[in-house]
Amino acid sequence: MGKLTTDRLAEDLAALVGRANVVIGPIPEAYTHDxxxxxxxxxxxxxxFPASADQVAALVHYAVNSKLALVARGSGTGLSGGAQPVVGGLVVSFERMNRILSIDTVDQTATVEPGVTLAQLEDALAGTPYFYPVYPGEMSATLGGNVATNAGGMRAMKYGVTRHNVLGLEFVTGTGLRTRSGGAYVKTSSGYDLTQLLIGSEGTLALVTEVLVRLSLRARTRTLVLASFRGFEDVAHAIVAISEHGLLPSILEYIEATGLQSMARHAGVSLGVSSEVAATASAYLMIELEAMNDNDLSWQLTEVMALLNAHRSTEQYVLDEGQRRGLIDAREAAFWTVKELGAAVILDTVVPRSKLAALFAGAATCARDHGTLLVGTGHVGDGNVHLSLFQPDPVPCHAAAESIVSLAIGLGGAISGEHGIGSAKRPLLIAKESPPRLNLLRAIKSVFDPNNLLNPGKLL
Ligand SMILES: Cc1cc2nc3c(=O)[nH]c(=O)nc-3n(C[C@H](O)[C@H](O)[C@H](O)COP(=O)(O)OP(=O)(O)OC[C@H]3O[C@@H](n4cnc5c(N)ncnc54)[C@H](O)[C@@H]3O)c2cc1C
Incomplete structure (x- = not known):
């Protein structure tokens, strides 16, 4: 685009959202990637930087007339390139749409603008008995980004993921249509569920301008057990046993031994694991239990301990409050640890819980076959495993990633459990998804965004 046209673009956009809310020209580095x-x-x-749904709708109309691509952006913490800009397009940052519009303790809902962060919502709910339970480790992520990626996180086994906790949306489609879906009711059988369709659509169908979430009651008491295991198979069987027993830990995470050491060191937390246990452990389970009263908590703890022992856990540590918080913080920061250590790719495949043992064993073989180091963590309570691949050469790294994803799909799983497809995993989706299903997805896209202006080249 020539200088004149760029000036004109800046002027047009300034007329829509105000001059101070448009950046054309040198782009701050933070907006060039996720x-x-x-x-x-x-x-x-x-x-x-629009400030209202009206401005978002006006922007979409302008983009349609000018054939400009629009890439929605929350906080840019996504792990699949969903908010990565496209050449010649505009990034629509929702950071000014950051108001909590209402908290309703009767219907147990909150209505927020899409740029509200998880941390902001948590602070706003601090004085109430309620919390928003979706807990992807990064609290600077926005609710709009969470909706678009169907974010999951550590508490999904008990509380579900974003799609189980969002009741309604306001959104603007790729034609500029501004409308709403859902509402503050618990259930509905009133036709196609547009809220659920938009959750996980990664900014390719509509720009979300308001989110209505369901709130949950906070537990009154909790504890966290760290359990060591010699073998991955034992870990996998313990996870299935905990679930089969009807226990619903608020956190059930698996961490490979090397990962736990790095994470604890990185976060400066001492977990009290003895050197004898550490020397033989290949993996750990991190199990947080919570309850409304001490009796229930102590019953859950007794049951979990028995199951861990029955499944050959070598040692169990009931952490004190400082260690509990420290380990959760360390787990939250696992991404930064593996990034610093040089991970090239993070996969977040998901499989049925019963297939975790096969995934652990098969993924290790895939990585070895392609000369790639693999370190795993994951929200295994819901079958979601995060595998960090360390391999500087992209060719074997991609081959290892591809074979692990094929393995997960073969086990009845899916490419991504929570990070989304974006541009990073798009080639995998195109290669692995059945052509008729891809056509169906493309047909849906063409209804919401017939000009292919919303996040083109992502997901599909
Ligand atoms: C340290 C760390 C830990 C993480 N842990 C987890 C985890 O445990 N679980 C998990 O699920 N994720 C995790 N993530 C990934 C990330 O936090 C989530 O994907 C989150 O939902 C992204 O939110 P965001 O606001 O940063 O969105 P962005 O990265 O800005 O955008 C993500 C996607 O949403 C779209 N989008 C954003 N806002 C809107 C909107 N208003 N309307 C339409 N589309 C929109 C974007 O176009 C993009 O496709 C982690 C990331 C980091 C850095």
Missing amino acids: EALELDPVDPLGVV
């Missing part, structure tokens, strides 16, 4: 490890930064034409 946190996907395998992607290079891209300079967009500009960044726009």
Whole structure:
């Protein structure tokens, strides 16, 4: 685009959202990427910061007339390139749409603008008996980003993922239609569920301008057990046993021994694991239990301990409050640890819980076959495993990633459990998804965004 046209674009956008809310020209580095490890930064034409749904709708109308791509952006913490800019397009940053519009303790809901962060919502709910339970480790992520990726996180086994905790949306489609879906009711059988369709659509169908979430009651008491295991198979069987027993830990995470050491060191937390146990452990389970009263908590703890012992856990540590918080914080920061250590790709495949043992064993073989180091953590309570691949050469790294994803799909699983497809995993989706299903997805996209202006080249 020539200088004149760029000036004109800046003027047009300024007329829509105000001059101070448009960046054209040198783009601040933060807006050129998200946190996907395998992607290079891209300079967009500009960044726009709308302040209302009206401004978002006006922007979409302008983009349609000018044939400009729009890439929605929350906080840019995504791990699949969903918010990565596209060349010649605009980034629509929702950071000014950051108001909590209402907290309703009767219907147990909160209504927020999409740029509200998880940390902000948590602070706003601090004085109430309620909390928003979706807990992807990164609290600077926005509710809009969470909706678009169907974010999961550590508490999904008990509380579900974003799609189980969002009741309604306001959104603007790729034609500029501004409308709502859902409402503050618990259930509905009233036709196609647009809320659920938009959750996980990664900004390719509509720009979300308001989110209505369901709140949960906070537990009154909790404890965290760290259990060591010699073998991955034992870990996998213990996870299935905990679930089969009807226990619902609020956190059930698996961490490979090397990962736990690095994470604890990185976070400066001492977990009290003895050197004898550490020397023989290949993996740990981190199990947080919570309850409304001490009796229930102590019953859960007794049951979990018995199951861990029955499944050959070598040692169990009931952490004190400081260690509990420290380990959760360390687990939250696992991404930064593996990034610093040089991970090239993070996969977040998901399989049925019963297939975790096969995934652990098969993924290790895939990595070995391609000369790639693999370190795993994961929200295994819901079958979601995060596998960090360490291999500087992209060819074997991609081959290892591809074979692990094929393995997971073969086990009845899926490419991504929570990070989304974006541009990083798009080639995998295109290669692995059945053509008729891809056609169906493309047909849906063409209804919401017939000009292919919303996040083109992502997901599909
Ligand atoms: C340390 C760390 C830990 C993490 N842990 C987890 C985890 O445990 N579980 C998990 O699920 N994720 C995790 N993530 C990934 C990330 O936090 C989530 O994907 C989150 O939902 C992204 O939110 P965001 O606001 O940063 O969105 P962005 O990265 O800015 O965008 C993500 C996607 O949402 C779209 N989007 C954003 N806002 C809107 C909107 N208003 N309307 C339409 N589309 C929109 C973007 O176009 C993009 O496709 C982690 C990331 C980091 C850095």
